[in-house]
Amino acid sequence: MLKVEQLHAFYGKSHVLHGVSLQVGAGEIVALLGRNGSGRSTTAKAIMGLVDARGSVLWRDRQMLGKKTFELAQSGLGYVPESRDIFPTLTVEQNLLLGQKRRRADGRWSQGDLYALFPQLKARQHTAAGVLSGGEQQMLTLSRSLMGDPDLLIIDEPTEGLAPQVVTLVGQFLTLLRARGVAVLLIEQKLSLALNLSDRCYVMGHGSVVFDGTPPQLRQASAIRKEWLEV
Numbered sequence: 001m002l003k004v005e006q007l008h009a010f011y012g013k014s015h016v017l018h019g020v021s022l023q024v025g026a027g028e029i030v031a032l033l034g035r036n037g038s039g040r041s042t043t044a045k046a047i048m049g050l051v052d053a054r055g056s057v058l059w060r061d062r063q064m065l066g067k068k069t070f071e072l073a074q075s076g077l078g079y080v081p082e083s084r085d086i087f088p089t090l091t092v093e094q095n096l097l098l099g100q101k102r103r104r105a106d107g108r109w110s111q112g113d114l115y116a117l118f119p120q121l122k123a124r125q126h127t128a129a130g131v132l133s134g135g136e137q138q139m140l141t142l143s144r145s146l147m148g149d150p151d152l153l154i155i156d157e158p159t160e161g162l163a164p165q166v167v168t169l170v171g172q173f174l175t176l177l178r179a180r181g182v183a184v185l186l187i188e189q190k191l192s193l194a195l196n197l198s199d200r201c202y203v204m205g206h207g208s209v210v211f212d213g214t215p216p217q218l219r220q221a222s223a224i225r226k227e228w229l230e231v
Helices: 040-047 069-074 092-098 111-117 119-123 134-146 164-179 191-197 215-220 222-228
Strands: 002-011 014-024 029-033 052-059 077-080 152-156 183-187 200-205 208-213
Touching: 002 040, 014 029, 014 040, 014 052, 014 183, 014 208, 029 040, 029 164, 029 191, 040 052, 040 152, 040 183, 069 077, 077 134, 092 111, 092 134, 111 119, 111 134, 111 164, 119 134, 134 152, 134 164, 164 183, 164 191, 191 215, 200 215, 200 222, 208 215, 208 222, 215 222
Parallel strands: 029 183, 029 200, 077 152, 152 183
Antiparallel strands: 002 014, 002 052, 200 208
């Protein structure tokens, strides 16, 4: 589905990504791992057209690099940024409705589905999003992205700063995505969670991919973990 090749990205004159290549297949959860500053979030932004980038981003064999972010969203790519980017003065329900595309007959997600998955949102559907807890805001931004019925969802640090019970909910959410045929590119700091959920993983360091393999292979690669992941 998604094939990134030799992706370079820049912030002004700063060259941040140095030839990143990765792939995400249909229905896969692929983890993108690395320490802070390794280039993971920049990779997501480059794919979504949010930073200056060079290289190739193929989505269903169509070149998407250089297209506007809304065009990528319309083509079936979803993005959940680390900053969450909810609309704080709008209610939970209004935030969800803003994520909704024109409904398809075979759409996988309804507002009711998401309320069933996250009952806290149902209880607070008429509450301004800005007063939600951090965990509730994360549930909201994940749910809003699904209202657009993406075929692939890029999720940046969904568990950062969340309580353990909310982290468990996010893990259940990701498992449900795979069950419904949504592919995921997951940027995640919690190594155990990412390895337990993902089908394949990449490790980044200094703006490049330094490992490409399966979770069992990464568990065996102690030198890679020590140099690029462990504190």
